Amino acid sequence: MPPMLAAGPLLKLLSAYLLLALCVVVHVVGMVALFRALPNTGGHPGRPFAARVWLLVRLSWGIVLLNLVTIGVWALFFWRQGCLPDLRTVYDFSSMTYTTVGYGDVILAAEWWSMAGATFPTGMLMVGLSAAFFFAYLGPLLGQPQRA
Numbered sequence: 001m002p003p004m005l006a007a008g009p010l011l012k013l014l015s016a017y018l019l020l021a022l023c024v025v026v027h028v029v030g031m032v033a034l035f036r037a038l039p040n041t042g043g044h045p046g047r048p049f050a051a052r053v054w055l056l057v058r059l060s061w062g063i064v065l066l067n068l069v070t071i072g073v074w075a076l077f078f079w080r081q082g083c084l085p086d087l088r089t090v091y092d093f094s095s096m097t098y099t100t101v102g103y104g105d106v107i108l109a110a111e112w113w114s115m116a117g118a119t120f121p122t123g124m125l126m127v128g129l130s131a132a133f134f135f136a137y138l139g140p141l142l143g144q145p146q147r148a
Contacts, residue, residue, distance in 0.1 A: 098123030
């Protein structure tokens with residue numbers, strides 16, 4: 001598959017910013033949908049413990065799914081650019097880079113290293129955003145007042 005982008009550094013930087021923006025949009029829209037789908041926790045401090053834990057489990061599943069989708073955004077980009085031979089390899093590379101675990105068994109060509117370097121800050125930001133949403137949901141669940 002022919003690559004979509006020229007190898008220019010400015011175009012790669014723009015691509016990295018656009019991918020980051022897409023990941024933020026996917027994440028925020030997904031988190032808002034999760035908040036709307038799960039019961040409103042405010043004003044229910046007497047909810048049984050097991051019910052509260054079940055809500056957090058479902059929220060956690062949604063958060064993990066959103067992170068898998070945003071990893072997929074990066075994977076599709078790298079695959080479309082022809083950086084790696086197949087979707088499985090490119091998803092593995094993207095997940096290792098996004099989660100900052102690092103990589104070693106699969107390495108991009110040198111011309112794409114800057115894009116790989118843009119993947120892990122995106123992952124750190126999305127994990128931080130996930131944690132912020134999680135604790136925003138957790139506070140009222142524990143009977144703490146919500147802030148505006």
